[in-house]
Amino acid sequence: MSVNDSDTLEPTRLAVETIEVLIVSESDVMSASRQARLLAERLGFSRSSAYHIATAASELANNVLTHAGGGRLRASARHDHPELAVIGLELLAEDEGPGIPDPELALTEGYSTGKGLGCGLPGVKRLMDEFSLETRPGGTRVRAVKWR
Amino acid sequence: MRIPILQLDRILLVSIQVDLTDNDAMQFQSDLVERVAAIEALGVAIDITALDVVDSYMARVINDTANMVRLLGAEVVICGIQPFVALTLIEMGRGLLGADCAFNLGQALEMLKGRIAKRGDTRFVGDEDV
Ligand SMILES: Nc1ncnc2c1ncn2[C@@H]1O[C@H](COP(=O)(O)OP(=O)(O)OP(=O)(O)O)[C@@H](O)[C@H]1O
Ligand SMILES: [Mg+2]
Numbered sequence: 001m002s003v004n005d006s007d008t009l010e011p012t013r014l015a016v017e018t019i020e021v022l023i024v025s026e027s028d029v030m031s032a033s034r035q036a037r038l039l040a041e042r043l044g045f046s047r048s049s050a051y052h053i054a055t056a057a058s059e060l061a062n063n064v065l066t067h068a069g070g071g072r073l074r075a076s077a078r079h080d081h082p083e084l085a086v087i088g089l090e091l092l093a094e095d096e097g098p099g100i101p102d103p104e105l106a107l108t109e110g111y112s113t114g115k116g117l118g119c120g121l122p123g124v125k126r127l128m129d130e131f132s133l134e135t136r137p138g139g140t141r142v143r144a145v146k147w148r
Numbered sequence: 149m150r151i152p153i154l155q156l157d158r159i160l161l162v163s164i165q166v167d168l169t170d171n172d173a174m175q176f177q178s179d180l181v182e183r184v185a186a187i188e189a190l191g192v193a194i195d196i197t198a199l200d201v202v203d204s205y206m207a208r209v210i211n212d213t214a215n216m217v218r219l220l221g222a223e224v225v226i227c228g229i230q231p232f233v234a235l236t237l238i239e240m241g242r243g244l245l246g247a248d249c250a251f252n253l254g255q256a257l258e259m260l261k262g263r264i265a266k267r268g269d270t271r272f273v274g275d276e277d278v
Binding site (some may be wrong): 128 | 167202
């Protein structure tokens with residue numbers, strides 16, 4: 001499920017700076033969201049930023065599960081230089097699903113091929129500072145960064 | 149995971165404690181509409197104090213539930229939205245939560261009773277004054 005997400009592990013920097021959750025069920029979605037929030041709080045993000053990140057993680061993980069049948073979500077610290085302070089947190093959602101035929105349409109508020117509100121991707125874009133979407137018939141990768 | 153439904157006269161109180169899976173949500177909605185119909189509830193308060201992430205999925209579950217209850221003719225108020233949840237919801241998209249909201253359960257009950265009284269519903273059979 002997750003790696004290196006426990007404070008009880010040896011406190012090397014890397015040990016606490018990345019979490020990865022395999023998304024195969026609804027409880028994994030909740031776990032991914034919670035772990036992303038805890039990581040954000042550990043990295044010193046404000047509480048409201050941590051909630052933004054948790055919600056964005058939940059949206060991305062949910063999409064991976066419902067539209068691609070599973071995948072993974074990773075959250076990791078971003079540094080401006082490997083040894084320097086944390087300046088951001090990156091969410092990366094990856095799957096080997098069918099891909100998104102029309103990405104621009106998928107980013108439109110209210111557009112959903114399922115029974116959703118269609119607010120997921122547009123919401124992530126607004127909640128986070130940077131957003132990129134790569135998709136092809138064999139899978140989708142969404143990357144979103146929040147700067148501290 | 150079954151959500152308890154509490155009854156106070158003709159008002160029902162539910163508190164969503166954790167993120168619901170699709171199945172939990174359907175169970176919850178059918179339990180609730182059944183109870184609303186059974187007691188001809190006049191109002192329902194949905195408390196979400198315990199939720200710290202309301203994503204678009206949970207927003208849809210809450211909205212759908214509120215709409216179902218309204219279709220049956222009862223009033224709905226959502227209460228207990230955490231400040232950070234509110235901030236996030238607004239950032240995500242205005243109007244994501246479509247129902248009326250109150251600060252806490254007490255306020256939600258006052259709001260419901262006020263509305264029930266206003267619409268002149270004489271079916272209210274509480275012993276306390278409305
Ligand atoms: N990982 C993915 N793989 C394939 N298709 C996707 C993926 N993520 C999103 N999509 C497509 O993009 C559309 C828009 O996604 P978005 O998250 O905005 O809305 P939704 O998931 O349908 O509803 P909501 O998130 O509001 O519950 C989806 O309906 C789906 O067709
Ligand atoms: Mg979605």
